[in-house]
Structures are given as C-alpha cells and as structure tokens.
C-alpha cells in the first residue's frame with residue numbers, strides 16, 4: 194500500500210507520522226514544493242522508526258511527481274493555513290490554484306488513486322477536484338467531519354466529565370465556523386442519549402464550542418491545528434487501506450442524498466478499499482434538516498467563487 198501526502202507542512206507531516214506509526218502502509222511519499230523540506234521531514238520521521246516501532250518507509254521529494262507513481266491513496270494538504278481572525282473561506286484565492294495543479298499531477302502518475310482533500314476551504318476544494326479531474330465520486334473524499342466529530346466528542350466528554358471513550362457523536366455539514374451541524378440529539382454516552390445528562394443550554398454550548406474548534410486553536414497557536422487533523426486523515430487512510438468499512442462523516446459529492454445535488458458537504462459514509470462505498474442516510478428532524486440546508490447555502494456561496 195503506497196500513500197502520497199502532498200504538503201510536508203504541519204498537517205502533512207503529522208498525517209505521515211500517524212500513518213507510519215499505525216504501520217499499515219509499506220511506503221509514504223511526502224511531496225512539497227519547498228526545496229529540501231519534504232526530504233528533511235521524511236528523514237526526521239524515519240529516525241523515529243526504531244523508537245516508535247514502525248516499518249513504513251517514508252520518502253521525501255521536492256515537487257517530483259514521478260516518485261508518487263502508483264499511489265493507492267493521496268492526501269492533499271498543500272496550501273496556506275489561516276491566521277487568527279481569518280475564516281477558512283478567505284484561503285480560496287491561493288489554495289484553489291494549488292489544489293487544482295496538485296490533483297492533476299497526482300492523477301497523471303497514479304490514475305487509480307483515491308484522493309483525500311484537506312486544504313481549506315475543504316468542501317469547496319473537494320468540489321473543485323471533482324469539477325477539474327472528473328474522477329468517479331467514490332475516489333474524492335474531503336476530510337473535515339472526522340476531525341469535527343473528534344472535537345465534538347472532546348467537548349461532550351468535557352461537559353459530561355466522562356472519559357472520551359464513553360462518548361459517541363457526529364458532526365455533519367460544511368467544515369466551516371458557521372456551517373457545521375453537530376448532531377447533539379443523536380450523541381450518546383454508552384448508548385444513553387447525552388440529553389439525559391446535560392441541559393439544553395449546556396448542549397448548545399458544546400455545539401457552539403465544536404463549531405469554532407478550528408478558530409479557537411488558530412487563535413491559541415497563531416496558525417491552524419495539525420495533530421488532530423493529521424490523526425483524522427490517518428484514520429480515513431487506514432479505513433481505505435485496510436478495507437475497514439468504517440463510518441465517518443466526509444465531504445462527498447451528493448446527487449440527491451440529504452435533498453442536495455452538485456455539492457460536496459459532510460455526510461456519513463462507509464469507507465473501504467473502493468473509497469466511498471456508501472453514503473449513509475440518517476434520520477434528521479426538521480431542525481437538523483434546516484441546519485443542513487443552511488450549511489449548504491454557505492458552501493455553495495464559496496463554490497460560486499471558483500472558476501469552474
């Protein structure tokens with residue numbers, strides 16, 4: 194199993210590290226445009242192999258796509274991150290061109306690759322990859338919901354004063370400060386609805402803290418987060434590589450599901466060796482449906498800025 198990670202920055206390196214530590218891939222190629230940067234990150238990571246006990250070979254390259262040839266899965270993290278006070282949508286001007294070029298280069302050398310899009314604004318970048326490459330929709334996956342759901346579980350556990358392993362929950366909708374839809378009504382602690390333990394106000398606070406999870410970290414760090422994003426991407430890569438048939442919310446092209454068409458937005462999917470193996474329909478109430486539609490309006494507005 195060969196995996197390419199484009200972008201050796203904070204998220205790309207974290208993602209390569211988690212993939213290697215989980216030890217399911219034979220090779221991870223890390224590619225960056227900055228001379229020597231990916232080579233340096235790969236060498237540093239390889240020097241953790243004997244300490245962390247993995248056999249995955251990590252190779253760094255400067256803009257040489259021939260080294261990515263035959264990749265089964267490729268992750269696109271290339272592009273600029275936001276700074277405090279910015280929205281993800283403000284990154285579109287620079288990141289759209291980068292994501293378009295990178296995806297085309299990847300496909301030239303790995304025609305059967307499954308692409309995982311991470312660069313922001315992620316739902317719109319996934320949409321751009323669909324429009325510019327024409328790859329079948331099972332092979333283009335936007336990563337956002339897996340991270341947002343991990344943050345939701347963190348906030349739920351905090352509110353419940355419970356271990357995170359007791360908690361389950363999911364965030365669907367757009368990966369934006371206002372567009373996320375944390376499914377508080379469906380969240381559970383050991384199969385018991387969290388509304389049995391938390392007041393409506395506390396649950397609303399959990400949902401709001403989840404939605405601004407990325408902005409909160411950006412304010413603290415001066416740039417956006419990388420550990421949880423890298424871990425979330427590595428979980429999607431593992432689900433595909435190991436044909437796990439696991440369910441994650443991912444940004445995928447919809448064709449009528451959830452009442453939406455011609456848009457990439459976060460919905461639950463089953464991930465396996467073919468990429469997106471199924472879009473899962475869940476029973477949303479009227480309020481949840483309305484939030485999902487509102488979220489789609491926001492994603493469409495950003496898509497409208499693309500030149501496709």
Ligand SMILES: NC(=O)c1ccc[n+]([C@@H]2O[C@H](COP(=O)([O-])OP(=O)(O)OC[C@H]3O[C@@H](n4cnc5c(N)ncnc54)[C@H](O)[C@@H]3O)[C@@H](O)[C@H]2O)c1
Pocket residue numbers: 199200201202203204205224225226227230270271272273274275284288291294295310311312313315336337340368416417418419422
């Ligand atoms: N979807 C998500 O959940 C999520 C989570 C975290 C970050 N992100 C996004 O991921 C992106 C990367 O974030 P980061 O913190 O790693 O940024 P970073 O600046 O640390 O790394 C980005 C890397 O991309 C490289 N790059 C730029 N243009 C390139 C090109 N054409 N080809 C190859 N490499 C190129 C840069 O040299 C840099 O090393 C940002 O857009 C950020 O907003 C998304």
Ligand SMILES: O=C(O)C[C@H](O)C(=O)O
Pocket residue numbers: 274275281313340368406407408410411417418422
């Ligand atoms: O917040 C960001 O800009 C980066 C990423 O989308 C995140 O949620 O951490």
